Amino acid sequence: MKKLEKQFWRRYKLLCLVRVLLVFLPQTGYIHPDEYCQSIEILAGDTFDLDSNRPWEFNITFPVRSISIPYFTVGLSYKILKTIDIFVQPWLEKSIITPYVLLVIPRLFICLSSFLCDYCMYHTCVANNEKYKSRLLILSTSYIMLIYGSRTFSNTLEITFFSLLLYFVSESMIFSNVIVKHHEYFKRRYDNSETVVDKAKFHKMSLLLAPHSYRRFYIISTIVVLGFFNRPTFLCYALIPVFFWLYRSIGSKSITPLQFHSRSIVILLAAIPIVACLILIDSFYYGYLTWGEVGMLEVSIENFIVPCFNFIRYNWNEKNLEKHGKHPLYLHFFVNVPLLFNILGIFALFGFGDLLRKLLKRKYHLLPTVRSIKGLMTASMITPLFLLSSFSHQEPRFIIPIIFPLVYLYGHKIYDEPDHSIVETKDVKNDINKFRKVNKKSTIPFKLWLIANAVLAIFYGFIHQGGIYPAYNYLAKEVNVHPNTQYNIFTSHIYSIPYSMLLQPKPDKLFYSRTSKYHKTKRVFLYEEGSKDLEAVLQKINAVSQVLESKRVRNKILYIVPSSLDKNINAIRVNHTQISVKKVTTFYPHLSTEAMPDITDFIHKVAYIDMKSLNFGELLMSLCDIFKSFGLSVYAIDAVS
Template sequence: MTSGVTYWVIKCLQQLDVWSSCINSYTLLVSPRLFFTIFSFILDYSVYRLAPFWEADPWKALVLLAGSHVTLVFYTRTFTNTLEGLLFALLMVLVSSRRSDGSLAEPTSSHLIVIVTVAGFFNRPTFLAFALMPLLYWVGLNIDSQKSIKIVINHFLKLVPCACFTAIFFITADTLYFTSMGLDNLYSVEKNSLFDIIAQLNQKIVVTPLNFLRYNLNPHNLAEHGSHPRVTHFMVNGIMLFGILHILAIGAGFKMLKKCIYILPQVKSYYHGSSRILVHSEGNPILLSFYFVPLAFLSLFSHQEPRFLIPLILPLVLFSTSQNRAIKWKPVIIIFNVLGALLFGCLHQGGLIPCLFHLEQLMHSPESSNHPGHYILLFAHTYMPPRSLLNIKKRDTHIEVIDMAGSEEETLCQTVGQQTNNFTCNDCHFFVIIPGTVRATITKCGVSFKNETLIFPHLSMEDPPQISFLFSENWRSQLGLYILQLDRDQQSL
């Protein structure tokens, strides 16, 4: 759902002999990012629409959003978290409505709300954590003292077919994409019995949310990507992404908890159309719940990366611009976002994309095309490398990519040793890609390398350099990504 549409367009242009000579790692990188940059204006539209509803100034909210390094860096990248944030923004727009006289109105786009929710769930099941409070808010608007429980239940039951149809659409799309099942397979099952058809579908059907949950609920799988304390999102990632805005929200949240006894009796009147608690002297409880409830749910998982929180920028911007909370912190916000853009836009995993460009040019050079060899690319302690940027086609079986994630030293050396012993041909090329902070680990594996390429800058937050090394002569190596090519003589041993 992130890069697939763009790649499909590129593939069609290539088949039509249009722009076929320009297909390389650069266009494969820029095209999806350009597509997402255009779609990121959904976030701007959502802020502009939602700001008056939540008693915030639209233009101040847009300036705060546009100046955030989260918008500049993450919302122009092809992360599923980015799409999750855009769908979350659309959901907030759909559940927030107001009549011309200023009173709250019941949302009329119920089917769109269901479609967006199901789409978000199939994109990332964690979307339910973000959608929980907006959906409860929407349910509250549908519950009225003049409506009986039966009417309310019937209203929601009418939405079940829409949810099922949307789910079937995504299941079908995923099954066709991830398996070999096509129209020919569908026509061939007509001759089989009903039980045979069900058995075949059961074997090939792909339900991506179930696969996502099955993988991420396994602690061993999460440990391979790195385990973090449960408070990492609250104490570290929130500050790294949002800075003083996160701190202001925490302060307002604590003040609001002290006054929750006085707020709770007003909730009933709030759902019946009164807007007097939309803006409270200490903040907006509904907006804060949109921010902290997803934060709490995501903190239940041991693997916590900053990008998991990027959808929360929308309620945080709306909250910060209501009552002009962020105005007096303007210099701090500007400096913070400049530093954040440098950290996440340039330093953090910054060498991975240039590394893939280098390897793609190496493997698809005219010399390599005339004399193709076997390439093994082993990545360790980096983000999962996007294989699409290597421009690997289905027929390129001579290229193998191994992702070791955050493997321990023993596992890494064992894998390197096994690959070294398995490939003894003269046309075999074995590359190990690791951050500079892990370079010493490879030395302990007992292998030698004939070529070393250092790509600068590159910072791995999972393996950060020690402060003392940054003031030494080899500081560049600590902030770099190494491409190590195994010595051919070593391969033949």
């Protein structure tokens, strides 16, 4: 057993190392623009005085996102980086602030915080006498932890908050169950005692029991508040754990229903200090409250802002949600769960079906109870799914926090810890019986799990929009090499390029020389054309080029587009004689779902080719064209004189 224990911890530590190393590679995959927009763009701009595209969520007039949590995660990592840069810059004679560093440092911070999820899983299993090895192994091999676990999404922090909340609630439930059992035992012995001495002894023993009714109340309240300010939808996740904490041991002889109400009051009162603190941070950040107003005691209710309530008001309007994409209500259950959790998600769907079957057949005694950890995890998995499915806008990342209860409930079904059986075998040659250990557990689900997560990790970690990171890295170097040139960068059929990564100073930033102070004019302009027709994009580029030429501005125009559209560009650029279009470089790998590579030619050749006239050269060329289309092309546009 010791050998198996050591083997497990070696594997687990290796997986932890892989999670950290993936941060430093770095992962070039780009899952969603919010990864940059809701954290890096804001705080890189604020911390390093870089020009950035502030998203609408952080609009001062109607902010719907709290700055508090991003500030203490991404912002804190940037503050540390800025301090290091101040001391290191004189030695190196250059700044260490590069696109790579701006990307990796906050990811490292988020990645390290994701290990709290592993910590909570281990201690929850140990406290409840569950096998922890299989669950830790499934958790650490999930691409959710390997890829999402190091990204600067608010959803990633939501995983951590949800895991901590479930851990502290389950620990409180287990502790309360033990104390209540001891209390009832002492009460029974007290009632059955015949002498005063015995009664006094058991009464004294019951008084020595640790208090449990308000256990961890401040920590639980703080986690709920932080989770709410991080993402208001966290209330969907916190609802069940908080209810289970309030309902602990209710129904036993020593706990009255009044305890439920007293616990509710205590947990609400405990939330007041942290809520007030976070509201103050947001009010100061968005300019609703200033130190001058505080000093003059000119503070009113209008000086405070709660972005989370604005978030709820905004998303409560169905028309606002439709702007971001309207999805069928079943999407989370039947598409996003299998997509995110693959085999684990399939086990969960079958498990949910089994619960429904027992419920319909009125086999209530077979359902998880409200006093059990299994009941807590089951309800914490199902309830958020139902609540979030009631909204028409459903993205997969919205439900990644349920990985914690999913792994706890079904992780052992994918990889069950070795359970060796002793079997007797006959050695015919020596006419003796031998005994050997046999592990009868199937490894097929675990192998499928590893393959599925490896494929998804590669896709979302390195291929999906994977050319954007090397592209903005290239642009940052290009722009800084030519400080007197205006750059006009057009993009289409790709996600937005984070402007802060181009390392351009804010237009209002003051620079000082020996004799004066001055501003630097904005010289890098981004034109995001979405999925517009290429003809329309080139027409706009042509128009911008003519304007710049007429003003005699020293400029450079670049057009960044998926390589799958190279043939289309080559076909239509002949219609634009006033500009020359020349490919500068290509970054691999890159896949834009907005412009999928065309494989119809290859399929046609394979499907209809005559084996006698098979030309491997043509097939190889067609295959090479497909591989080349998995890239991101950078074109230089010049005016033809």
